[in-house]
Amino acid sequence: xxNQDWVYTEKVKDHFLNPxxxxxxxxxxxxxxxxxxxxxxxxxxxxxxxxxxxxxxxSDIRWKTYGCASAIASTxxxxxxxxGKTLDEALKIDAKMIDDYLGNLPKHKFHCSVLGxxxxxxxxxxxxxxxAKS
Amino acid sequence: xxxxxxIHSFIIALLSIVEYNLDIMVYLDFAATAPLIADARRAMRxxxxxxxxxxxxxxxxxxxxxxxxxxxxxxxxxxxxxxxEEIIFTSGASxxxxxxxxxxxxxxxxxxxxxxxxxxxxxxxxxxxxxxxxYSYMLANNETGEILDLEAIKKKSAKSQAPESSELFxxxxxxxxxxxxxxxxxxxxxxxxxxxxxxxVDVKKLGLDYATFSAHKIGGPIGVGAxxxxxxxxxxxxxIGGNQENKRRGGTYNTVGIVxxxxxxxxxxxxxxxxxxDTKVRKLRDNLANRILREIPGSSLNTDLTRGKxxxxxxxxxxxAAEGESIQLYLDAExxxxxxxxxxxxxxxxxxxxxxxxxxxxxxxxxxxxFSFGPENSATDIEKVMAVLPGIIDRLQKISTIKM
Numbered sequence: 001x002x003n004q005d006w007v008y009t010e011k012v013k014d015h016f017l018n019p020x021x022x023x024x025x026x027x028x029x030x031x032x033x034x035x036x037x038x039x040x041x042x043x044x045x046x047x048x049x050x051x052x053x054x055x056x057x058x059s060d061i062r063w064k065t066y067g068c069a070s071a072i073a074s075t076x077x078x079x080x081x082x083x084g085k086t087l088d089e090a091l092k093i094d095a096k097m098i099d100d101y102l103g104n105l106p107k108h109k110f111h112c113s114v115l116g117x118x119x120x121x122x123x124x125x126x127x128x129x130x131x132a133k134s
Numbered sequence: 135x136x137x138x139x140x141i142h143s144f145i146i147a148l149l150s151i152v153e154y155n156l157d158i159m160v161y162l163d164f165a166a167t168a169p170l171i172a173d174a175r176r177a178m179r180x181x182x183x184x185x186x187x188x189x190x191x192x193x194x195x196x197x198x199x200x201x202x203x204x205x206x207x208x209x210x211x212x213x214x215x216x217x218x219e220e221i222i223f224t225s226g227a228s229x230x231x232x233x234x235x236x237x238x239x240x241x242x243x244x245x246x247x248x249x250x251x252x253x254x255x256x257x258x259x260x261x262x263x264x265x266x267x268x269y270s271y272m273l274a275n276n277e278t279g280e281i282l283d284l285e286a287i288k289k290k291s292a293k294s295q296a297p298e299s300s301e302l303f304x305x306x307x308x309x310x311x312x313x314x315x316x317x318x319x320x321x322x323x324x325x326x327x328x329x330x331x332x333x334x335v336d337v338k339k340l341g342l343d344y345a346t347f348s349a350h351k352i353g354g355p356i357g358v359g360a361x362x363x364x365x366x367x368x369x370x371x372x373x374i375g376g377n378q379e380n381k382r383r384g385g386t387y388n389t390v391g392i393v394x395x396x397x398x399x400x401x402x403x404x405x406x407x408x409x410x411x412d413t414k415v416r417k418l419r420d421n422l423a424n425r426i427l428r429e430i431p432g433s434s435l436n437t438d439l440t441r442g443k444x445x446x447x448x449x450x451x452x453x454x455a456a457e458g459e460s461i462q463l464y465l466d467a468e469x470x471x472x473x474x475x476x477x478x479x480x481x482x483x484x485x486x487x488x489x490x491x492x493x494x495x496x497x498x499x500x501x502x503x504x505f506s507f508g509p510e511n512s513a514t515d516i517e518k519v520m521a522v523l524p525g526i527i528d529r530l531q532k533i534s535t536i537k538m
Contacts, residue, residue: 007463016460016463017464017467019533022533023533024529024532024533025532037535039535041496041497041500041535041536042496042497042500043496044457044476044485044496044500045457046535046536047535048535063533064533064534064535065533065534065535066455066456066457066534066535066536067457067460068457068458068459068460068476069459069460069463071457071460072460072533
């Protein structure tokens with residue numbers, strides 16, 4: 001962290017300035033198999049994950065986030081981690097994995113802004129409930 | 135043959151392009167800290183060389199240093215319409231605020247949720263039920279720039295119940311003097327940190343017993359402030375163990391810092407800086423506000439631009455569906471420096487207590503940005519902001535979970 005001119009690591013800065021897999025504008029632009037949401041704008045952070053599933057694998061993923069730089073970066077990082085994983089593997093993604101991937105977020109940021117995996121889990125649960133019914 | 139020096143300087147030139155360039159940034163965070171003005175830097179360098187002696191010492195170098203301290207004191211007294219002996223130098227506004235609040239330990243203290251944390255937190259610790267009561271209200275708000283009607287507070291404080299005897303303050307104390315000479319309804323303190331230099335400030339007209347000031351908001355150095363203590367009103371020193379400032383504030387004089395404060399005060403006074411703020415700075419602020427409202431969907435002002443309702447240099451805006459820290463850091467990446475009331479930026483769990491108290495809406499507070507101007511800003515700065523801000527907000531709104 002020495003001589004750093006930014007509050008976050010380079011990896012966080014990269015995912016914040018160049019986020020991956022975000023969903024711009026109208027939600028209908030991405031036809032998702034399932035969606036999950038976590039957080040609350042009143043608390044300052046909210047994330048929504050949209051997944052496409054083929055043969056039990058997350059074949060494509062998008063997200064929307066209202067939140068701070070680490071919320072945007074951690075959701076972007078999560079989307080990269082989840083893409084191509086089986087649903088069981090994706091369920092194992094936790095806050096620590098996202099934090100490790102980004103090279104550690106500031107401590108006070110960790111609990112409030114690394115939430116996306118819960119939205120992803122909700123999306124996977126929704127997907128399984130939906131496919132079990134059909 | 136390749137000239138090694140040439141390559142070396144080429145690499146250095148490249149590096150300086152890649153690295154953050156402080157010269158090309160647009161600084162709009164004057165309400166947090168104004169950059170040190172050239173006059174202050176010069177005066178401080180000179181003071182470091184000439185006035186290093188302990189200002190309390192009896193020898194000649196000590197006297198020379200003390201003369202510099204007294205010059206600054208006289209200047210501040212002149213600027214705020216006080217007497218020099220009514221001014222105590224401190225380490226900054228937080229110390230000044232703490233000193234006043236702690237003087238009223240165990241007493242009734244009335245303040246507002248719009249105050250600086252150094253008032254709110256100290257009042258929480260010190261509040262009691264004794265009389266006389268202390269009222270502490272800032273003249274101008276840090277975050278929104280709102281100017282408060284101190285006249286109304288003054289009237290209220292005048293009606294406040296007086297203690298039956300003044301013994302509470304007269305009790306013999308450890309720091310030398312009896313605390314009080316005066317018996318009255320209540321005492322009035324105002325944090326004038328943001329107001330100084332931006333609007334005319336007259337402690338007598340405002341009817342204050344105490345007032346807080348800070349050097350680094352007016353182009354002086356960080357680490358110096360002052361407290362106005364009207365003659366005859368009580369004051370319990372926060373730092374005891376030294377005879378400095380008439381036993382009212384212990385600690386070796388920060389001569390260099392005080393000299394810097396003096397240089398900033400001198401510039402402010404000779405330029406009549408409040409006139410520059412009322413004209414040039416106000417115009418910049420209002421232009422940015424109007425352009426934001428016109429060009430950015432979902433924007434709303436948290437600052438009332440009406441003359442007299444707010445300081446002319448502060449503009450607080452909320453952007454629907456876009457979070458403040460993200461806006462701040464996207465702007466930072468473009469070399470534009472602002473602040474935010476979002477919780478995340480402060481490393482807090484709650485957003486700006488000021489905006490929460492004003493709006494009661496956490497989303498408005500989380501989505502707020504404060505632009506604060508100085509005389510150094512120009513119309514080009516506004517152009518630079520408006521060249522990138524609409525795009526930043528648009529992108530954040532489009533990836534937001536909150537629908538527009």
